[in-house]
Amino acid sequence: xxxxxxxxxxxxxxxxxxxxxxxxxxxxxxxxxxxxxxxxxxxxxxxxxxxxxxxxxxxxxxxxxxxxxxxxxxxxxxxxxxxxxxxxxxxxxxxxxxxxxxxxxxxxxxxxxxxxxxxxxxxxxxxxxxxxxxxxxxxxxxxxxxxxxxxxxxxxxxxxxxxxxxxxxxxxxxxxxxxxxxxxxxxxxxxxxxxxxxxxxxxxxxxxxxxxxxxxxxxxxxxxxxxxxxxxxxxxxxxxxxxxxxxxxxxxxxxxxxxxxxxxxxxxxxxxxxx
Numbered sequence: 269x270x271x272x273x274x275x276x277x278x279x280x281x282x283x284x285x286x287x288x289x290x291x292x293x294x295x296x297x298x299x300x301x302x303x304x305x306x307x308x309x310x311x312x313x314x315x316x317x318x319x320x321x322x323x324x325x326x327x328x329x330x331x332x333x334x335x336x337x338x339x340x341x342x343x344x345x346x347x348x349x350x351x352x353x354x355x356x357x358x359x360x361x362x363x364x365x366x367x368x369x370x371x372x373x374x375x376x377x378x379x380x381x382x383x384x385x386x387x388x389x390x391x392x393x394x395x396x397x398x399x400x401x402x403x404x405x406x407x408x409x410x411x412x413x414x415x416x417x418x419x420x421x422x423x424x425x426x427x428x429x430x431x432x433x434x435x436x437x438x439x440x441x442x443x444x445x446x447x448x449x450x451x452x453x454x455x456x457x458x459x460x461x462x463x464x465x466x467x468x469x470x471x472x473x474x475x476x477x478x479x480x481x482x483x484x485x486x487x488x489x490x491x492x493x494x495x496x497x498x499x500x501x502x503x504x505x506x507x508x509x510x511x512x513x514x515x516x517x518x519x520x521x522x523x524x525x526x527x528x529x530x531x532x533x534x535x536x537x538x539x540x541x542x543x
Contacts, residue, residue, distance in 0.1 A: 277354070279403045282380045283388040286356075287401060289330045290376045293323040293360055294394030297367070297374065307368050314434035317368055320344055323360035323376065331356050343486045355381050357512065359486040362391075363462035377464040379489035384512060389490030391464045400468040402497035408471055417500040417521035418473035423531070426476035426524050428457045429466040433482040443481050449535045450479075450528075463517075467491025470519055471498035477520035477528050479505075485512045492519065501525045505532050 297319060306318045324344045331340055339350035342358045356378065361367055363374030372395040379389040391400045400415075402408035408415050420426050428450055432443050451457055458475065460466060463483055469475040471494045489512050492502045501522040502510040507529055510517060518528055 279387045279406075283390065283401060283403050285331075285334060286378045286380060286388060286390045287392075287399060289327055290378050290390045290392040290399065291394075292330065293327050293376045294392045296323050296326060297361060297376065298394040301367065301370060301372070310434075315364055315368055316344060317361070317364060319367065320361045320364055324358065327356075327358050327360055327376075327378065341485060343484065353383050357381060357386075357485050357489040359464060362464045362487065363460075366461040371461070373460050373462060373465070375462045375464045377486060377490045379493060381489065381512060386489050386493040386512065389493040391468050391490050391494065393465060400471065400491075400494050402494040404493065404497070406497070408494045408497040410468075410472055415472045415498050417471060417495070417498050418476050419523070420476040420521060421523040423453055423477075423524045423527040424455070426454050427474075428454050428528075429460065429469060429475045429478040430457055431459055431461065431463055431466070431480045441481060446479065446532060446535055449531050453531060463487040464491040467495050467519055470500055470521065471495040473521070477518070477524050479516075479518045479528065479532065481516050483515050483517050488512070488514065488517055492517070495519050503529070505529075 300319045308316050310316055321344055324342050324346060328340055331338060337350045337352040339355040340346055340348040341355055359377040361374055362377050367374045376392045379386045381387060388403045398410060400410050430447060463480055464487060466478045468491050470478050492510060496502060500520060502519045504510055504514050505516040505518060520528060
């Protein structure tokens with residue numbers, strides 16, 4: 269639930285700070301893209317760069333300067349507990365594999381939650397200078413212009429987005445089966461490499477739906493709020509409402525949601541575990 273009025277920091281103030289911090293981190297990412305940075309392996313495919321950590325340090329420092337009693341949850345082993353009930357959920361570089369290969373599609377994702385509910389969210393693409401943002405109950409925008417989900421109402425006329433897990437070489441829960449089922453039922457599937465951007469692309473009507481497995485709170489917290497505020501729908505693979513800890517994400521314009529759920533529930537394709 270939202271914080272009591274006498275304790276509530278204005279959601280718009282939180283959003284303003286989140287935008288400022290995301291822009292600062294995005295500037296760092298853009299400036300370092302063509303430099304010689306180190307890459308470390310957390311798994312065979314799962315990697316982290318020194319720029320991930322530098323961006324996260326920047327974000328953490330700027331949050332704590334103004335909100336020293338807030339918690340912070342971040343991708344790179346960051347889990348600071350605060351006393352206020354507020355938690356900043358951050359992905360300093362969503363699209364690390366792209367970044368490591370100098371493929372210019374990645375984002376900074378920042379959400380602020382209070383007791384488990386996202387109050388505001390920002391996803392910044394520094395290469396296109398697009399900043400998606402939303403405040404709970406106040407709609408969503410792209411570079412200050414309101415956005416809405418698409419009007420596509422048939423799966424066979426839709427364009428979808430998805431991604432694949434970092435441990436794809438070591439697990440049967442790979443998403444390949446679902447991918448095959450959707451590939452023959454849609455006009456196309458895109459994989460941009462940043463779940464945060466995929467969610468925002470659904471919010472802006474560029475994609476009609478998105479699904480992915482094995483996601484973390486920092487992957488979805490900001491983008492899912494932006495999508496819902498743009499009129500979209502988010503659930504898990506069973507159709508239950510999506511929480512911040514949801515790992516199997518289905519996000520759509522709302523119009524093709526039931527059709528996508530039917531495909532997921534009926535999929536017998538090799539390459540994924542069933543719920």
